[in-house]
Amino acid sequence: MVARTKPSPADTRTEIAIVGGGLAGGLIALALRRLRPEIPVMLIEQGEVLGGNHRWSWFASDLAAPESAALMAGFRTAEWQGYEVRFPAYARQLGSQYRSLASSDFDASLRRELSQATIHTGRGVTALDAQGVTLDGGERISARMVIDCRGAVTSEHFRGGWQVFMGRHIRTRQPHGVARPTIMDAAVRQHGAFRFVYTLPLGANDLFIEDTYYADDPVLDRGALSTRIDAYTQEQGWGAAGSDDFEIVGHEAGVLPVITGGSFADYQADQRVDGVVMAGARGGFVHPLTSYTLPFAVETALAIAADADLPGAQMAALIEQRARRHWSRTRYYRMLGSMLFGAAEPDLRYRIFEHFYRLDEDLVERFYAARSTLPDKARILIGKPPVPVSKAIQALITPGRPLAAPQETRT
Structure with missing residues (x-):
């Protein structure tokens, strides 16, 4: 029998409080809804939408387990059979099935499936502990289990480089004629880093174009990257910036760590809040070389849902151990x-x-x-x-x- 903490009269009470409504937090809430719908859950996100402003892509084979594929089956995704890569020495077409999910569709799907009592956007968190969460303004949410999914943090305990990127969603006036994604076009000027351009045909007139750099320094120069995307778009025959050839309908940019070494134990000790589950990128569930997170977010969500009756402190220890195994298993990629x-x-x-x-x-x-x-x-x-x-x-x-x-x- 799990002991319950009695809330104060001003408390809001839930069984599981998830802090951070990005990919990891949203998928945990979804897995709990599907596998344990009787458990009250609150998903707390500082921003106004779930998932922020991102696009997640993956190979169908990344979700090899049927239950993993099933968790993602309800989302509206773009899908292609095959993709291309390009390098100075050659180009190649591969046949793998590739999929992509926009954060706007992530938000819409979760709002359809989760109850209004579950989703709480526009709510900042000032503190969290094993017994609950304190929101901006002082409101307290008490919970049996608290899960921290607030995203990656920079740590002095890690070594490595950076993945710097800027993506742009354009809508062309004429059909662009691109049939399949180009996952890596490295036949471009490198600009002092490993640079490649990534292109997804999202529709007959829609393209997502992302300029990516594996760089030594974590500097995001929006002006330079925007100019280079302009040049690439024109070189590919999709139109000139400033003309009526296309309109820009969305964009994203960011800097992600590419971890090559360090002390994961020291990192965990720094980030640990006793009794709080640490999941997602903050918990270390990332591909260290590619920065992919989706397959690991799915696996973690299903693992938490499978043992959702555990006390929070036991779940925290279980997921922390799972993160250490992931760190050990991905040593080769570092x-x-x-x-x-x-x-x-x-x-x-x-x-x-x-x-x-x-x-x-x-x-x-x-x-x-x-x-x-x-x-x-x-x-x-x-x-x-x-x-x-x-x-x-x-x-x-x-x-x-x-x-x-x-x-x-x-x-």
Whole structure:
């Protein structure tokens, strides 16, 4: 029998309080709604919409378990059979099924499925603990279990580089004629980083174009990236900026850590709030090289729903242990990240992925899902190395650069 904390008369009471209505928090609320609908849940989000301003993409094979695919089945997604990659040395088409979800559709789906009593947007949180959450204005929500899904934080305990990106959704006046996504167009000027452009045809006249950099420094220069997207759009024949060839209907930008090493135990100790479950990117459930989060958010949501009767402190310990296993399991990808940032000249980093994308398609899928087999790992590393061996060895024995706070500039 689980002991209940008696609320004060001013308290709002729920069983499970989820702080942060992004991908991780929203999927936990959804999994609880579908698998344990009798449990009262509150999903608390500081912004006005769930999911913020993001787009999440994944391969269908990332969600190999039927229950994982089922959790995502209710969302309105864009889907394609096959995609392209481009490098200076070659271009290739692959047949994997690829999917993408916009945060606006994430918000709409959750609002359809979750009750009004569950979703609380526009509510900032000033404090949380194992017994509940304190909102801006002093309102207290007491809960048996508190789950912190407020997003990634920069930590001095991690080493690595950065993924800097800007995405733009355009609507062309004439059909653009693009049939499938280009996941990685690295046949572009590199600008002192591993740069590639990512393009999704969202409809006959809709394109999402994202300019991405694996950079040493966490600097988001909106002016420079916007100008480069303008140039790429014109080079591809989709229209000129400032003309009536297209209109801009959406955009996003950000800076994400690419973690190559550090102390996860020290990070957990810094972030831990005793008895509070830490999930999502804040909990460490990220692909360290690609920054993908969706497959891990789905798995964590289902794991929490499966043991939803546990006391909060036990769930916190369970998910923390799960995060440590994830950190251990993804060590190989941090090693590759070390070689990407430490062994390759910035303008030549694309050669690592140029080598990688020559490999078997199933291997590529397992890599993105962080399920590479031992033969996969060996196959990625054998053959003519895309970086000098001496520099690769040096990169692996060098701690790497501490992750500093992201910066933003305009030019």
